[in-house]
Structure formats: C-alpha cells, structure tokens
Amino acid sequence: MRQMRRIGRILMAMACVMIMLSVELTPVMAVTWADIAALKDDASDLGSQKKELQARLDALANDKSQAMARKKLLDQQIANTSAQIQNVESQIKNYEALITQTEGELVDAQEREAAQYELFCSRVRAMEKRGEVSYWSVLFRASSFTDLLSRLDIINEIMDSDQKVIDELQALQLEIEEKKTQLEDSKAETEAAKADLVAKKTELNSQRTQANQVIQQLVSNENETEAAIDGLEEEEAAIQAEIQRLNRELAAQQAANGQSSQSNPGGYIWPVDSRYITSTVGGRASPGGIGSTNHKGTDIGRVGYTSPIYASKAGTVIVSQYSNSYGNYVVISHGSGNTTLYGHMSSRKVTVGQYVNQGDVIGITGSTGNSTGPHLHFEITENGVRVNPLNDGAEPRMGYLTGYTLSGTA
Numbered sequence: 142m143r144q145m146r147r148i149g150r151i152l153m154a155m156a157c158v159m160i161m162l163s164v165e166l167t168p169v170m171a172v173t174w175a176d177i178a179a180l181k182d183d184a185s186d187l188g189s190q191k192k193e194l195q196a197r198l199d200a201l202a203n204d205k206s207q208a209m210a211r212k213k214l215l216d217q218q219i220a221n222t223s224a225q226i227q228n229v230e231s232q233i234k235n236y237e238a239l240i241t242q243t244e245g246e247l248v249d250a251q252e253r254e255a256a257q258y259e260l261f262c263s264r265v266r267a268m269e270k271r272g273e274v275s276y277w278s279v280l281f282r283a284s285s286f287t288d289l290l291s292r293l294d295i296i297n298e299i300m301d302s303d304q305k306v307i308d309e310l311q312a313l314q315l316e317i318e319e320k321k322t323q324l325e326d327s328k329a330e331t332e333a334a335k336a337d338l339v340a341k342k343t344e345l346n347s348q349r350t351q352a353n354q355v356i357q358q359l360v361s362n363e364n365e366t367e368a369a370i371d372g373l374e375e376e377e378a379a380i381q382a383e384i385q386r387l388n389r390e391l392a393a394q395q396a397a398n399g400q401s402s403q404s405n406p407g408g409y410i411w412p413v414d415s416r417y418i419t420s421t422v423g424g425r426a427s428p429g430g431i432g433s434t435n436h437k438g439t440d441i442g443r444v445g446y447t448s449p450i451y452a453s454k455a456g457t458v459i460v461s462q463y464s465n466s467y468g469n470y471v472v473i474s475h476g477s478g479n480t481t482l483y484g485h486m487s488s489r490k491v492t493v494g495q496y497v498n499q500g501d502v503i504g505i506t507g508s509t510g511n512s513t514g515p516h517l518h519f520e521i522t523e524n525g526v527r528v529n530p531l532n533d534g535a536e537p538r539m540g541y542l543t544g545y546t547l548s549g550t551a
C-alpha cells in the first residue's frame with residue numbers, strides 16, 4: 142500500500158508537470174519523465190528478488206515437511222504413551238483393590254486371632270480354677286497373641302485341639318502377611334512405572350508443543366514470503382496501469398501540440414535476432430517454481446547476455462527503469478493505447494522522452510528481475526490490452542511476428 146501511495150504521489154506530480162508543459166507548449170517529454178527515476182528507488186524498496194524468495198519458500202517448505210513428519214511421529218508416540226499410561230493406571234487400580242481386600246483379610250484374621258486367644262484364656266482360667274494345669278499361667282504373661290504363639294514353642298505342651306487351631310491361625314496370618322507384602326511391592330513397582338510414563342508423556346507433550354510452534358513459525362514465514370511474491374505481481378499490475386496512464390498523458394500532450402497520436406496497429410518487427418520462443422502469452426507452468434504462472438508476454442530465448450534489442454516499432458520511450466519483476470525494462474509508446482514492453486535487459490540504451498525509430502537498439506538482452514535465464518520478455522499492448530505478438534496462423538494479422546520456432550518443437 143505504501144508503495145502504491147508513493148507511485149500515486151509521483152504520478153500526480155508528473156501529471157501536474159505535464160499540464161504545465163502542455164500549457165507552455167514545451168516539447169514533449171523533455172524533462173518531465175526524469176521524475177520516473179524516483180520510481181526506481183521505490184522498486185528497490187519492494188525487497189528481495191522473487192528468485193531469492195522462491196528459494197527461501199522451497200527451503201521453508203522442506204523444513205515444514207520435516208517438521209510435519211516430526212510432529213506426526215510425536216503424535217504417534219504420544220498416543221502410544223497415553224495408551225500405556227491408561228493400561229498402567231488400570232493395573233494400579235486393580236492392585237489398589239487387591240491391597241484393600243488384603244487389608245480387610247488381615248483385619249479379619251486379626252479378629253479371629255483375638256477371638257481364639259480369648260477362648261484359650263477362658264479355658265485356661267477354668268482349668269486353673271479346678272487346679273488342673275498351673276503351668277498355663279506362664280502363658281498369661283504374653284503381651285499378645287503373637288507373643289503367646291512363640292511362648293507355646295517353649296512350653297510345647299498344649300491340648301491337641303487348641304494346638305491345631307493355633308497352627309492354622311499362625312499359617313493363615315503368615316500367608317496373609319506375605320500376600321500383603323507381595324501386593325504392596327507390586328503396587329510400588331506399578332506406581333514407579335506409572336511415574337516414568339507420566340514423565341515421558343509430559344516430555345512428549347512439550348516436544349509436540351515445540352514442534353507445533355516451529356510449524357506455526359514456518360507457516361508464518363511462508364505466508365510472509367508468499368505475500369512478498371504477491372507484492373511483485375502487484376508491482377507488475379501497477380506498472381501496467383502506470384504505462385497506460387503515461388501513454389494517455391503522452392497522447393494528450395501530442396494532441397495539445399497538434400501532433401498525431403493515432404495508433405497504427407501492426408507494423409512490428411522482431412525485437413531481437415532470435416526467433417526461438419520459450420513462452421507465449423497465456424498460461425504456462427512456472428519454470429522451476431519461479432516466474433509468473435499466468436504469463437502476460439512472449440519470451441524469446443537463445444539471446445544470451447549481449448544481444449541487441451530493437452524497437453519493434455517507432456515511438457516515444459515512456460519508461461526506462463528497473464523493477465523487481467521486469468528487471469531493466471523499456472516501454473515505447475506507439476500512439477493511443479499502443480505500447481511495446483521489453484524486459485529483463487542487462488542494460489538500457491534509451492531514456493524517457495526519447496524518440497526511437499523502428500530497429501533502433503534500445504537495450505541489451507539479459508536476465509534481470511524475475512527471470513530464470515537470459516531471454517527477452519516482450520509485450521505488445523493495443524487499445525490498452527496486451528495482445529499476442531505472434532502470428533500463430535489462427536488469426537492472420539499483417540505485420541505481426543512470424544517465422545518463429547516454439548520451444549519443444551525444435
């Protein structure tokens with residue numbers, strides 16, 4: 142937008158000078174068009190060449206696909222880890238349920254122990270009252286049922302029925318204790334495994350966040366690069382609009398000076414000695430991903446960097462400058478709505494306002510601007526519309542370019 146405003150201001154300034162000049166009947170183009178040199182600076186403001194941008198875009202696309210592949214792997218890892226964590230969590234739940242159950246069994250066993258002990262004690266008391274077994278009194282010093290059981294080993298004298306019950310209780314208690322220990326070990330192991338997996342999941346989640354940030358950054362860089370390329374295309378459109386405006390101004394000048402500004406359609410000659418066409422007006426694949434995909438001109442190849450470029454038709458030079466898209470380019474006005482444009486020159490040999498005869502050298506071929514190799518980008522505009530310079534036989538037009546070879550056919 143800044144660019145457009147600047148171009149607009151310059152064009153307005155030029156229009157003012159034009160009006161002054163026409164009032165004074167000063168010879169057309171004498172000084173006025175020097176202002177166009179200012180556009181040169183604007184053009185360089187547009188930033189990097191499309192070629193560089195495209196290379197960056199390709200590199201970014203590469204980075205992006207790598208980042209996307211990395212993200213995909215991370216997502217798979219995360220899904221896998223999440224499933225593992227879920228599995229471990231249900232294992233832990235089962236272990237916890239078993240532990241609760243075991244704890245219940247232990248309480249139950251302890252209650253049975255206590256009951257058995259109580260029964261045992263009352264029996265001994267009864268025996269003592271009858272004066273039958275005084276040695277049982279030793280057992281009353283026991284602090285608990287467990288203590289009692291160990292004392293029994295020493296005494297080694299007890300009723301068979303009681304001994305049997307005590308043995309069973311002892312075995313049960315051991316079994317329950319072992320089971321509880323086993324379950325608590327398993328629970329601890331499972332909880333450690335869970336902690337590892339939770340840490341792994343956290344790490345993977347953070348990697349995924351980073352990968353997403355990288356992807357977002359890459360996409361945003363890609364968008365910026367695409368915006369810059371769009372800027373070049375906007376520049377081409379702005380240049381075309383500017384050419385039409387300049388051409389109208391020139392025609393108005395010429396009319397004011399009593400000169401004819403009538404266009405004489407046709408009458409073009411080849412602008413270079415080569416007849417080798419690498420691209421015609423209309424759609425084409427963008428070569429190497431660089432260059433316009435909707436081609437507005439005719440590209441003539443096999444010209445190298447040193448071939449002369451001729452004025453295809455006599456006229457007044459209305460543009461001779463550099464742009465990011467056309468590189469060094471020249472536009473010649475041939476009358477109302479009729480211009481020719483010559484792009485990607487290595488050097489320009491004419492200045493704005495200069496009158497050129499048909500066949501005069503206006504520049505040297507090259508590959509400046511948005512170009513992949515040396516060629517002449519040539520455009521003919523008639524009635525303000527770009528037309529096909531080539532006589533393709535479908536619509537015979539006198540004076541239009543013939544005798545060429547299309548790339549791919551020779």
Ligand SMILES: [Zn+2]
Nearest residue numbers: 438439440518
């Ligand atoms: Zn071209």
